[in-house]
Amino acid sequence: MSKLANPLGLLACMIAVALVLAGCSNPDATGTTAASTQASPQSAGEPPAPAPPPPSAQSPAQVQPTPTGALTAFAERDVNWNWKTLAGDQRALAAIAVGAARLAEQQAAASSTADTTIASAEIWNRGTLVSVAPDRSKPGTWVLVTREQTGGDSQYEGLPAAYHVTLAELARVPGGWAVERWSPQS
Secondary structure, eight states: OOGGGSHHHHHHHHHHHHHHHHHOOOTTSOOOOHHHHSSSOOOTTOOOOOOOOOGGGSOOSSOBSSHHHHHHHHHHHHHOEETTTHHHHHHHHHHHBOHHHHHHHHHHHHHHHHOHHHHHTTOEEEEEEEEEEEOTTSTTEEEEEEEEEEEOSTTTTTOOOEEEEEEEEEEEETTEEEEEEEEEOO
8 A cells, every 4th residue: 555545655645745735825916014115135234226217307308398399300310311320310319209118219329329230331220100199099199101222332222111110108208208119020
């Protein structure tokens, strides 16, 4: 006869499993344990990190009075650049944006400055904004369609113009609107 066939052995095994499981916890579960009440791990005596500033406190340049004005200004600069102006255009986009869009453009400008391929191939991009509309399936999101053409040295010569879709979100800032998220989809 096996140990598990014995009712006392089975009971002892079930109690042991229950005790082991009682000591386990899901670190992603919500609750009020000592570990979950801490905001974030940090050294004792270290002051907590300040919360990031809200988009309205970032003081973007060239604030637009309307949502479509903010999206149009951002899109037109975003699609028209060349190897000589790209990093400067990205810094200008960062200046008129807030939140994630500002950070993304700052990072892109730093990356573009170090990218020798763009300059050596003399890459350029030209485009026009075709459409701006609120996304009816996701309130607060806007859909932009641009028609763009990229060119440069012989590797980029003759590329056909194409339509591109971008999803964007705006933030209300003092004086109007600024782009907060800019997510090219194609």
